[in-house]
Amino acid sequence: MHIPDNYLSPQTDAVFAVAMVPIWAHCARKVGKELNARQMSFLGMAAAFSFLLMMFNVPLPGGTTGHAVGGTLIGLLLGPEAACLAVSVALGIQALIFGDGGILAFGANCFNMAFILPFVGCAVYRLVLGGEGASSGRRMAAAFIGSYVGLAVAALAAAIEFGVQPLLFKDAAGAALYCPYPLSVSIPAMMIPHLLVACVVEGVATVAIHEYVLRVAPGLVADAESGSSSLVPVAVLVGVLAIATPLGLLAEGTAWGEWGTDEIAEVAGLAQAPAGMANGFEWQAIMPDYALAGLPDAAAYILSAVIGIALLAVIFRLAASFAPARRSGA
């Protein structure tokens, strides 16, 4: 679910980065106004745990595997505010050190995986659990449903973030500058694999790890009540998302470029479809004229040469260093 750079416009990235500031401030205040050394150490370890969880494959019935994000799990173990901070630090390290997830998209990624995921997940968990004294079966069901719904809502948020890009950010010719998929595409494209696979992985991993920790070391689990937060922000969020969903209907009628070759003639007022289009898809040149506006021919030639030489140097150096892989048995 990590959104890389360039899929969202810098303006979108900025909005979410700004939106996260009060959320981080609230979470830091809730966890402890002045963190003592033990709490800071623990938060660091929690962030490391979150990082590792995103690397860890969970087996599913049928022989497939997948990896969890673990926002709800960490929320159940440490409280949603601590989960928000821990996941944010983990996402920051992933983006900066490993190039996983965008730098500019950091705010959006944190909004989805560090805010929506743990808060919605924990709220649904408490709703399904129904209070103290619940049976272990109900607790497991609550953990599964909470993490399932938490990830689903986070995925929906990401889908909406993708889907509004072609509506809002176009070039002079009306073509999408960033993610080109409107809501009518981005929502089903994100939601179907998440609902069928990713959310199931999240649920299975959450239940397995939560139950293990409760069984082996219950004293390490933060008191759910002490970490409780108001449901109002969650309700507002869900409301906003519900209102935003019909935007998908707008995309249908205004999508550009979806005409078939049998329609283009009528749309463009021609006797027949242009030969190039009638012959099907063809690649445009790597450096089409309009994209090099402002660069003299000689400079473009030199630039091409620099790119070519550097690319070859990189490829051949990598190829020359290739050695037979020594695999460790497992």
Place this chain on the structure above:
Amino acid sequence: MSQELPTWLAESPAYEPPRDRDGFVRTNLLRLAALPARMAQAAGKPAFLDRLLQPVPALVRFAGLIVSVVCVSAATNMAFVWVVFAAVLVSLALRPLPQLRATAPVAALAALIAGLVVLPGALMGMAPPSLVVRMAVKTFCTVGLTLGLAQGVPWSRMASALTGAHVPAAVVFVADAAMRGIFVLGRVAQHLNESLALRSVGHNQHKSGSAGAIMGMTFVRASIFAGEQAEAMACRGYDGTSTAAPERASRVAGVLYALAIICVVALFVWFERAMGVG
């Protein structure tokens, strides 16, 4: 004191393991085992460019990264992006081999995935085909720039820079503890996974439970480490101030670097104007 072994242990009957699909153990082992290599700074001497930029304050370099990524991301004129692409390729080509191996394949893979994600949209007419190349090249640039900074500025230096910038000591410490914890807990998780692999000699009917046990025990170990680390720090007089010494960097180098970044922004603006934008 002599012992008598039970019959099942004294003998050595042949054992034929039942079939089972537990590739998740193998997959996790490979991923976790690769973690230290990804975490460590590339071995060997620093790249020429990093030696040149050594006096520049880490935060100025980080700000330069953000500005560069914004410009690349916001560029509508691909000429600017190609210039940055050329610069990234040249910097990669000049890196020592270990750093090149840690950076180039990751950036290339990210670019490939970016292009592939957009490809169906281009094929279905939702976007011009040039968007595929645009996304791929932009992604290569932004990931290449980010990983280049990560290679050139060790985390310890970044922590010192944050301390010098009066970022709250708590924030720096949490990030620092997280970096350390990833390595330490990664090894714990890897060893636990090895232990599971060594005793997975047949059909495991509770695979999810086993995977849950690995990560659950990692969480338990994290809790114990955190407590012990805090106690160790208290024993050595930690009082809440940052453990990282302020960074030693050259103000002049910082100013020159900032001027260079301003030139990059100016170039971006000039190319955008040439497109008739802005």
Place this chain on the structure above:
Amino acid sequence: MGSLDAAAQVPSSPAVLEMDDVSFAYGERPALDGVSFAVRRGEAVALVGPNGCGKSTVLRLCVGLDVPDAGTLRVAGERVDAQSMADAGFAKRLRQRVGFVFQDSDVQLFCPTVRDEVAFGPRQMGLSEDEVAQRTNDCLALLGIEELADRAPYQLSGGEKKRVSVACVVSLAPDLLLLDEPTNALDEDGERRVVAFLRAYVAAGHAVLMTTHHRDLVEALGARVVRMDAQHHVVAAD
């Protein structure tokens, strides 16, 4: 570079482990350089040498956690290399025959209770629940940890964890036991129990390969010594 066939001491027993000119490196860092030795049934072998000489690496290779870069490694006559370890069935047979007790018990134990820990291996082998329970109880008794059966492993003391680690590997009924510093953290009583078990284990015709710095353990087991040096070679054997 030493290349000694130390198995000449027990000529009549078949070799359960044979290393012939094995080299291995962790990336750029060499760990083993042309190591050769063998372990036969009915004997205990102690690998000794300075820190970092490759003792633990030898154990890791024997159980297939890593594979040799060069040379030949055979366990019970079957070659252990990248190709054979890629076969899941072979890997499982190997790990049933060769039990590995880690130096750090904290990373060996992951089950909720000691009983679950010891039963984990036998459960996977397709044994009936009665057989699993029998094996579990036998192992707990052999290592003197019956009273710990329902405790969480991570809450135990270092010595208790070490005995649990041994028990959870023994329950697989291996032919060869690999032990990395087996008496670390053990008190006098714990050490006595572990030594008594290992003596019985070897006397039953199995084999033990261990790394240790403790001379009295070597003497107590009557182990043959294989010495390694800081250059990752085998240089001497009794």
